[in-house]
Amino acid sequence: MHRGGYIGCLATIAYALANAIVAVRGTAHVAQSAEHILGKDEVTGSIPVVSSLQVFREPLPHPWSRGSSFVGSRLIRSDMAFGPRLRTDIVVIGAGQAGLSAAYHLSLRGLAPVRQYLVLDQESGPGGAWQHRWPSLTLSTVNRIHDLPGMPFSDMVDPSAASVFAADAVPRYFAAYEQRFALPVYRPLKVDQVERHDTGYLLHTSRGEISARGIINATGTWTKPNIPHIAGAEQFGGRTLHTRDYRTADEFVGQHVVIVGGGISAIQLLDQISHITRTTWVTRREPVFREGPFDDVAGSRAVKLVDDRVRAGLPPESVVSVTGLPVTPAIEAMRARGVLTRLPMFSRITSTGVMWDDGRTLDADVILWCTGFLSALDHLDPLELREPGGGIVMTGRLATQVQRDPRVHLVGYGPSASTIGANRAGRAAADELISALDQPPT
Ligand SMILES: Cc1cc2nc3c(=O)[nH]c(=O)nc-3n(C[C@H](O)[C@H](O)[C@H](O)COP(=O)(O)OP(=O)(O)OC[C@H]3O[C@@H](n4cnc5c(N)ncnc54)[C@H](O)[C@@H]3O)c2cc1C
Numbered sequence: 001m002h003r004g005g006y007i008g009c010l011a012t013i014a015y016a017l018a019n020a021i022v023a024v025r026g027t028a029h030v031a032q033s034a035e036h037i038l039g040k041d042e043v044t045g046s047i048p049v050v051s052s053l054q055v056f057r058e059p060l061p062h063p064w065s066r067g068s069s070f071v072g073s074r075l076i077r078s079d080m081a082f083g084p085r086l087r088t089d090i091v092v093i094g095a096g097q098a099g100l101s102a103a104y105h106l107s108l109r110g111l112a113p114v115r116q117y118l119v120l121d122q123e124s125g126p127g128g129a130w131q132h133r134w135p136s137l138t139l140s141t142v143n144r145i146h147d148l149p150g151m152p153f154s155d156m157v158d159p160s161a162a163s164v165f166a167a168d169a170v171p172r173y174f175a176a177y178e179q180r181f182a183l184p185v186y187r188p189l190k191v192d193q194v195e196r197h198d199t200g201y202l203l204h205t206s207r208g209e210i211s212a213r214g215i216i217n218a219t220g221t222w223t224k225p226n227i228p229h230i231a232g233a234e235q236f237g238g239r240t241l242h243t244r245d246y247r248t249a250d251e252f253v254g255q256h257v258v259i260v261g262g263g264i265s266a267i268q269l270l271d272q273i274s275h276i277t278r279t280t281w282v283t284r285r286e287p288v289f290r291e292g293p294f295d296d297v298a299g300s301r302a303v304k305l306v307d308d309r310v311r312a313g314l315p316p317e318s319v320v321s322v323t324g325l326p327v328t329p330a331i332e333a334m335r336a337r338g339v340l341t342r343l344p345m346f347s348r349i350t351s352t353g354v355m356w357d358d359g360r361t362l363d364a365d366v367i368l369w370c371t372g373f374l375s376a377l378d379h380l381d382p383l384e385l386r387e388p389g390g391g392i393v394m395t396g397r398l399a400t401q402v403q404r405d406p407r408v409h410l411v412g413y414g415p416s417a418s419t420i421g422a423n424r425a426g427r428a429a430a431d432e433l434i435s436a437l438d439q440p441p442t
Helices: 003-038 052-057 068-082 097-108 128-132 166-180 264-274 296-311 319-323 329-337 378-383 419-438
Strands: 085-087 090-093 117-120 191-197 200-205 208-212 214-217 239-242 257-260 279-283 342-344 353-355 361-363 366-369 405-410
Touching (some): 090 097, 090 191, 090 200, 097 128, 097 419, 128 166, 191 378, 200 214, 200 405, 214 419, 257 264, 264 279, 264 329, 296 319, 378 405, 405 419
Parallel strands (some): 085 208, 090 117, 090 214, 214 405, 239 366, 279 342
Antiparallel strands (some): 191 200, 200 208, 353 361
């Protein structure tokens, strides 16, 4: 053989060997990271135990690279360089209606579980916020829970069975859904912080670090109850609780309960508690009752109002501020019982109750804040997505895309903060994020 050709051949063999060694060592390393971070025990549903060796050794059909093996070896090598960190393309944070819908659409578009997308959820079981709803919230008292894409709710539960608890039925449905589509949901795994890193994001989680190229955030609101600050609150000698702490009206027997808030939850809890004991209803604004059906036209108009707000960078407002309170038979009955007499918001809390600006006071044993929730986005603070006014400018087909950072989508936020909205948003976010990642990083 010609001397140059011989050396060239040796160099090629050495290069191939070196690559193979790096790949094998790197693969083993990634395997350890995946198991370390996700943990075999925490793999839920019927999702096969994560065998990262298998996951990362597979030829990598990658929607963004066209050349698959490059992405594979890059995955392995960057992981070696960065230590025990799992690397994926898209992380969905939160496994409620919005997160599961997004995951379904990512899967439908051919993304491989774990290697190309995964879902992280801080709860110990399926169901998102629904697993925490108060026991008396049944399928007849919720507004309506829309089917997740691809599997009707009625496959799991008879929705006409009015007395079925939402806190049982919805988690059962979500669990079956995760299994049917083998969605890679990992829990309990809390995302503490997301920061920019390299050309993507670094997620600091309760189980270690994960790096990703895009984020679909679906963390809902349940973990962030909104209680307004009222002077004197710390002096109150009675009990203070928020909607999310409510379990049953029976615990208030013999007590005077002040219920604050003008939304659907406030009305429902007022209805239940007023059957048991004395109540006072307080709202910041005069409640707006909506007569007549809430049809598709009214629904679209309400969604449009919230959509306009978030596109203008304003914080989303409560659903009821745009829909009004539907006059149901339950509300008619409350009117007839005289429990819907509303007082304006008090300005101070005393040791024994509440006080208004004009000096009037009212003794109370319990203040129940049905004052809604805020979007649970604190873990995204390092990304500085907010405008000076506190809102986030949203863009994209269904206003899920953050204008300041198009590789971050918020689903279940603003116009998609309903089960039907969350479904649609999941799809839009999956499509738009895949397209955004298809572009070379900027
Ligand atoms: C009392 C009540 C009744 C409602 N009834 C209806 C109704 O009948 N119909 C309707 O359409 N809508 C209803 N809604 C609104 C409805 O809850 C939402 O639209 C929808 O279910 C929320 O889905 P989601 O996926 O956005 O959030 P969630 O169901 O809250 O899921 C978010 C998930 O993300 C997790 N998470 C949060 N932060 C992190 C983190 N940092 N790391 C990891 N995981 C995290 C949470 O633990 C949770 O599992 C109701 C809301 C309330 C409060």
